[in-house]
Amino acid sequence: MTNPLLMKESALFDYLLRLGDDRLVLGHRLSEWCGHAPILEEDIALANIALDCVGHASMLLKLAGQVEGRRRTEDDLAYFREAIAFRNVKLVEQPNGDFARTIARQFLFDAYSLPLYEELASSSHPVLAAISAKILKEVRYHWRHSSEWVCRLGDGTQESHARMQSALDELWTFTAELFESDDIESLLHKAGVVPLGSSLKPRWDELLRRVLSTATLTVPTANQFMLGGSRQGRHSEHLGHILSEMQILARSYPGASW
Amino acid sequence: MADQKTGRAGEVKDSEWPLWEVFVQEVGGEPHQHAGSLHAPDAEMALQNARDVYSRRGKVSSMWVVPSEKITASSPEENGSFFDPSNDKVYRHPQFYKVPRGVKNL
Numbered sequence: 216m217t218n219p220l221l222m223k224e225s226a227l228f229d230y231l232l233r234l235g236d237d238r239l240v241l242g243h244r245l246s247e248w249c250g251h252a253p254i255l256e257e258d259i260a261l262a263n264i265a266l267d268c269v270g271h272a273s274m275l276l277k278l279a280g281q282v283e284g285r286r287r288t289e290d291d292l293a294y295f296r297e298a299i300a301f302r303n304v305k306l307v308e309q310p311n312g313d314f315a316r317t318i319a320r321q322f323l324f325d326a327y328s329l330p331l332y333e334e335l336a337s338s339s340h341p342v343l344a345a346i347s348a349k350i351l352k353e354v355r356y357h358w359r360h361s362s363e364w365v366c367r368l369g370d371g372t373q374e375s376h377a378r379m380q381s382a383l384d385e386l387w388t389f390t391a392e393l394f395e396s397d398d399i400e401s402l403l404h405k406a407g408v409v410p411l412g413s414s415l416k417p418r419w420d421e422l423l424r425r426v427l428s429t430a431t432l433t434v435p436t437a438n439q440f441m442l443g444g445s446r447q448g449r450h451s452e453h454l455g456h457i458l459s460e461m462q463i464l465a466r467s468y469p470g471a472s473w
Numbered sequence: 474m475a476d477q478k479t480g481r482a483g484e485v486k487d488s489e490w491p492l493w494e495v496f497v498q499e500v501g502g503e504p505h506q507h508a509g510s511l512h513a514p515d516a517e518m519a520l521q522n523a524r525d526v527y528s529r530r531g532k533v534s535s536m537w538v539v540p541s542e543k544i545t546a547s548s549p550e551e552n553g554s555f556f557d558p559s560n561d562k563v564y565r566h567p568q569f570y571k572v573p574r575g576v577k578n579l
Contacts, residue, residue, distance in 0.1 A: 256511050
């Protein structure tokens with residue numbers, strides 16, 4: 216790995232897995248609501264967002280496979296990797312819980328995706344830039360959906376307010392690693408391919424502050440224990456369960472088409 | 474949701490959110506056409522739901538949502554007295570004119 220070009224390629228592969236796996240796992244989690252959402256209209260909205268996320272994952276993992284150069288397709292990467300090889304953050308693995316928890320997870324993640332894809336849309340990597348511009352369009356809608364819900368649940372009834380606040384408090388521990396930087400990221404950042412995670416934090420803070428104050432909710436306290444390590448493959452117990460469900464068909468019937 | 478707050482669209486009489494009618498315009502300049510209805514707590518959410526339910530698979534250039542209760546409808550029993558007077562006067566119908574060739578939307 217002394218060739219700097221090779222190093223950059225393997226770094227880009229890893230980074231694309233981070234982007235793709237985030238959206239794949241979140242899309243799968245959201246799809247679990249299908250047929251169970253509080254009302255029909257929201258059922259359709261969540262299923263739409265789930266489909267958007269899986270579509271994003273498909274584009275990102277396809278590109279990852281091309282960058283890797285080992286002829287792995289997006290399906291190979293989605294269905295035939297073990298949990299430890301997944302690079303998604305723990306936030307997106309977390310169970311749906313009640314509706315407030317699903318919305319809180321989406322809200323915290325959308326507020327991160329928004330500045331991230333704004334930056335990636337002007338990446339020096341032309342294909343990544345084009346894919347990101349496409350994703351950004353849908354992320355803007357996801358943000359609108361989740362932030363409007365946060366306002367309504369936060370500034371709704373006593374019960375919806377309490378549930379929304381406790382969902383935010385409980386998921387807070389998973390948010391720090393969204394902005395963690397490492398060698399892979401800084402290598403790509405120097406080449407103008409990706410933004411530094413830490414540079415997205417001020418925008419995330421501002422988006423959160425604005426919406427949570429409208430929603431009469433409190434930004435959870437900063438000085439609590441924060442989890443990390445997902446980008447190196449250290450996941451919560453939930454990921455294995457998600458993968459066993461998501462991967463069983465492709466693994467039981469390799470090459471099956473439907 | 475018995476303790477649901479009153480929606481901005483009007484009073485909530487049962488456990489359902491208020492009903493909204495959705496109008497969709499496919500191409501700029503064309504009329505907005507009724508696409509269907511949905512439930513939503515307020516106008517902004519109605520618009521979002523309308524986007525998901527009625528625009529996902531088709532081309533849309535504009536959307537309106539209107540609280541259903543704000544629509545005043547004619548009553549079917551009065552159709553005779555209400556509509557017939559304008560239908561039974563032959564001179565009110567424009568079939569005596571020749572449509573110039575090539576004109577599509579007259």
